[in-house]
Amino acid sequence: MKNLIKKVAEISNKYEQLNKISGNAFNVFDVINVTTNEVRLHSKFVAELLNPKGSHGQNDVFLQLFVNQFNIQIDTASVTVEVEKYIGKKTDTEGGYIDIYISDNKNRSITIENKIYAIDQENQLLRYYNFKKDNILYLTLFGDEPSKNSYQFEDQKLEIDKDFKLTSYKNDIEAWLINCRKEAVELPLLREGITHYINLIKILTGQSANNKMNTEIRDYIASSSDNLKQAALIEENMITAKVKIQWLFWQSLKEKMIANGLEIIEKGSVSWQNVNNYYTKSRNRDLYYGFWVKLFEKDNISIHFGIELEQSIYYGFTLEENGKGGISNLEKFAEFKNLVKEINPSYTNNQAWLGWRHTEEKLNFRAFNTEAIFNLADRKLLEKTTETITKNILVDINALKIKLENI
Incomplete structure (x- = not known):
């Protein structure tokens, strides 16, 4: 096991030095200290890509990728995308602000409640459900469940997967962004902006942004039965x-x-x-x-x-x-x-x-x-x-x- 740990450390140190030389460790969002700001960064960045009228200039290409991934029916050509949408004075069961709200001209919508580190508000999902019931996504770094007081109040109780869906940055949003980047491959500024954001998600969710390093470590672990056995013990x-x-x-x-x-x-x-x-x-x-x-x-x-x-x-x-x-x-x-x-x-x-x-x-x-x-x-x-x-x-x-x- 010592040999495995030593080898992984050698690979990690090698790529750490390469990152310093190449500048791959640089992340613009980290530099300007907005990595966990839900409204200023995450909601606005995601909403901007989802918006057919966004500054990316790609019309509804990114929104189409999103609705196809989540199997959502909406007219992407006619949508309006809003960040921090006001839905009325907040009471126990109504009102408040929706992080990202997407609506079309056929009365269909997508509601995204975006949680990086913020705490759930009382009856929050319940209030959004009472405003518009279709396609409510509860988005967190890892796909965690909301606190019960966010979706249960007195006799009204929402059901996970039926009334709202759990989604994650680690799996769902990262996969969508990778597809968006493929569409932007010939647009360098847009492509690199998406790349920086993907790397930020990897940092926030405990993943390495260095695919070459991950591949080298994976291949080394898979190169012998002894390495695989030792890695399994470490994971356990x-x-x-x-x-x-x-x-x-x-x-x-x-x-x-x-x-x-x-x-x-x-x-x-x-x-x-x-x-x-x-x-x-x-x-x-x-x-x-x-x-x-x-x-x-x-x-x-x-x-x-x-x-x-x-x-x-x-x-x-x-x-x-x-x-x-x-x-x-x-x-x-x-x-x-x-x-x-x-x-x-x-x-x-x-x-x-x-x-x-x-x-x-x-x-x-x-x-x-x-x-x-x-x-x-x-x-x-x-x-x-x-x-x-x-x-x-x-x-x-x-x-x-x-x-x-x-x-």
Whole structure:
């Protein structure tokens, strides 16, 4: 097994050096720091290709590829493509904004809910379904299921695969983009733009963008029965290794939070079972687990600090009124939202959070493909990482506490 690992490392290092020389490691979206922005990059890029009137100048060629792949009936010549389409004032069962909405002159449509790292909003898919029922696609990096509160409310419950379909960047969108690139082969600027986006998807989904390297590794593994056997053993134990690394991260973080005087609410705290389910369950896997600390309570209003995991680790502040959450973006709580924003402008407000943001060094435990994640295998670097995160959250927590004293 040592020989296999050594050989793969040699191949990887060779292509890493070649990438530096050739510039293949360059990705324009990474350089301008919009790799995970759902609206500014992903929705707009996908919608632009789908739009027959888009700047690509290829009419409905890319849209035809898309509807053929998903077996959707729509008049591609007459469609209108909209990003962030407003569908009315948001209530429990209606309204809001649709990420990508495509409609033709025969009252047929495609609704795409685009999720990179954002959290599901309550009744979100249900509201879109009540607006227009046909061809709803729930698009995530890996084809994950939405949270149940996104498509179930009281007696109305949508069914996966019947009322909406799970789609992924890793398989569905990447395959569509590869076909789009084939159509753009004689248009260099368009072709390379699509190539950059394909490579970005590979990065976000934990794949290597280097096909030559992948081929060389594949051929080496397949060159002997011994190599194949060793590779199978590595694959068999990779999931348990991921579980171990993530669990050690949570244990280390908890120790440091407690050591710094934060009283973690035990109910709902991350468990080893959460972490194990995160990697072993293909459907209904555990998400949004972590640690919670109560910071403030006055006049039926309570504010908590939370640090959680969806794809990557993120943290922030939530608000509840009479024990009910999901109200952090209401106008009557704007004062609290603004206090969080004053602490750090990078905090993002939504229904669930007064403000949330990723850790300074992003830790994507889902893709599991970055140096920041690989470094956690070194116990000293893991401890340094959790120490840095703890210091950063303490700064924000203490700053908010001071501001809350004046309310």
